[in-house]
Amino acid sequence: MTDLILHHYDGSPFSEKVRLILGFKGLAWKSVKVPVMLPKPDVVALTGGYRRTPFLQIGADIWCDTALMARVIDTLAPKPALYPHAAGELQHLVAQWADSTLFWTAIPYTMQPAGVAHIFEGAPPEFLKAFGADRAAMTAGMRRLTTADAAVQLLSYFGWLESQVADGRPFLMGAQPCIADFSVAQSLWYVRRAPPVATILAPFQKLIGWYERVAAFGHGTVEKMTSADALDIAARTTGHVPAKVEPGLGFDAGEAVTVMPTDYAPDPVAGALVGLTAHEVVIERRDERGGLLHVHFPRIGYQVKKVSTETT
Template identity: 60%
Template sequence: MSASTSASTSTPAASSSASPSAGASPVTADDLVLHHYAGSPFAEKARLMLGFKGLAWHSVTVPMVMPKPDVAALTGGYRRTPFLQIGADIYCDTALIARVLEGRRPTPSLFPAAVAGQARLIAQWAGTDLFWTALPHAMQPAGAAAMFAGAPQEVLQAFVADRKAMTEGMPQPRGGDATAALTQYLEWLSAMLADGRPWLLGAEASIADLSVYHPLWFVAKAGPMAAILTPHEALRAWMARVAAIGHGERAGKLDSAAAIALAKASTPKPALVEEGLGFAHGDPVTVAPSDYARDAVAGALVGLSADTVTLARDDERAGRVHVHFPRIRYVLRKAG
């Protein structure tokens, strides 16, 4: 089931295209291509945003762990999952993907006017404090064993090693401390629903609901660690409503080579560097997350505002691409 939709406000279709895998519809430079994998919490948030908007999209499955050479060809080294591709434009971070989808189809809105500020603040908290409490709670030994049940031991070991490298030096609660904090957070969230409202901020669903849901979705998959949700009946009913939004229309699967070919056959959208922000068009710069997975992406600055930063990169396989980042929780530096 998906949320109600309205007429699309997408840009005119481009002429370039790439061949999808068997059984999928052709993909053009104006189509939405989500690079993700099934078990990624932030990818679940992105899939729900697509469902909320009632949008069709093509799916590319990316590896859970490094190395990710096909991801690097498109992003320049950004390793987080998911990212959104539209032709030769690559949008990193679900906060930015939400804005892109909002522009693509404004109704229903992820940011209802009456609660837009609250929704953004809760979404920011959910993607940071809540996520980095839910994850270590869920990934305690019993939860990890449930999530990786049936998989070879080396798969779990590789996942743990990869995530340890991603979060090196990042403070986060562990074990019992994570469980204690998550217990309080669940009580706070349950209190928001105590008056019988269907969504966290009232009568309308918003980005707050999708952002809070995805860490709890991960907890719910963690076998015995999911018991922490049991006392919260209203919260579990709310989770069922969010899940019922669905993932929109999967137009088909692409392999990563086809996605790279699509980028090379496409032309990035124009971008603008606004004045007075300390940088000029064409500056060699790097952009890196400020919290975890701090791999820097290098390129020429072609877009900058208070909200976003855009780098132009040339890749032997993907051609000229524009890689877009939000400004919040990302560090922009002049190269060298």
């Protein structure tokens, strides 16, 4: 199998989601650690400006957003299935809810003062100030829950999830793990990183048991790689994963476009459109260090916009 290179950092919840999927699949992968906040020059060189963590690299192809990355990994290693038929279509809805609503409830709850003090124990004040400013810029315009609101909502969410496994099923959708399990698990993982606030999980022992089954998949076989080596691999790669622009979707192959998330960190990535389906958009861009790159995004949660060529 072509080398899978995951660009991530240890404390990233979405990175943990992908690490667990790689462990579930029993895969070997290369680990490139990225900065937790800007500047991220090597990240920008590969993604064109997408700054969210993680992203996945295979040669000169870059996949952004874990919803898309999970599908790529499942295609490369189809067994065991990440989207088992028995889990039905509901697994996708639960995964999307977990990646958005549950995540944005768990984060502000965990980042209350007691949680921050534990997670960033020993960090100098200047780091905490810079980290806060970085995340504030990423989420500008978003309405964030208060700690009290987040706590009440988490109790409801954890209660619903507890009821889902109360009948003794090992995973959320039944006997087999699926994408919903890994999407939900990342938020529990993050809350549990801060024991002073993780007490909120105490009433939900069946849910904790479910989480421990998911966590037991581990992270697969990991080999460290530098970002410079990852850039070199991209620059030396010839050819890309096949992509095409399907007709009837409002865009033509080769058009100049930007792609950006619609929820947070809305940094546009510009390039020439080389792939478009109902599920994925692919743009081609050139970087002086990374060479000719294809950057992939999912359609759900992202805006594709034509770049005006008019002059004033």
